[in-house]
Amino acid sequence: MRTSTPPLREAARAIVLDADHRVLLLRCDENGGFWATPGGSLEDGEDHATATLRELREELGIDEKAVELGAQLAERSKDHLVGGREVRQVEKYFLTRVSAAALDPARASQPDNIREHRWWTLAERRAKPETVCPLGLADLVTGVLAHGAPMRPVVLAG
Template identity: 35%
Template sequence: MTEYRPRRAARVLVVDDAERVLLFHGVDPGRREHYYWFTPGGGLSPGESPQAGAARELAEETGLERAAADLGRPVFQETTEFPFDGVWYRQEQEFFLLRVPSWAVDTAGFNEVERDSITDHRWWSIDELERTKERYYPDELPTVLRRALGKD
């Protein structure tokens, strides 16, 4: 039986005026063959609200600074189980929508783990996500985006 480390996280669906979502390309340091795309965000500090954690992670990972209140209410919530660097996590996470006209991503705030595991970033349209053979998380991202953007 797998032992899971519980974790709380907050993630941000950063969507530009062209209705593309910002995703990072990463690799699991414990499984160098496992590449995937994912949204900005990460683990919450003890006592940190999801909105505050999402705003903090957004600034650290993209250079985009927004007040926690600007993120509003979560547009999607899930519990996911996954391995990362040899540890299995059971992560409860909330996703927030943030619309921006455009943004030049600044990764200067990456920590050591992020510098070691994030290889690239790009903006994806919903159609591109639906057509790609590349792995992205959450699996239902196109559906989540359509719902959050009122396109379902």
């Protein structure tokens, strides 16, 4: 029985959409493989918006001048392993609009465990059985495209 809470790890993630309303996901091999939105942990003194832009640059080589950073759409809290150590990760997800041409993976300075990136239509995302984190991403994006950003960030599961 665990009696203590894992250490907090704050993170910022981008829900990246292009002009065709496709969502950008990254495939990672850890934990059996999954697709996820770009992002990662905050550095000392960094806010979530700044971390989102930095992570896009580090993981995908995107110049922050090419990014239209929007509202915080969602948040998620999950206990999981990072580098073999259990943490309670609290993530904030930001709407981000980027041209597909702005990606330059050759300029990525910290691609981490990213094996590939792919732009997905919502129909493709719903039809594929691959694991995507966070759960509910397709529904969230569908709602944003139909009604705009929520008044308050949506709480996502897993």
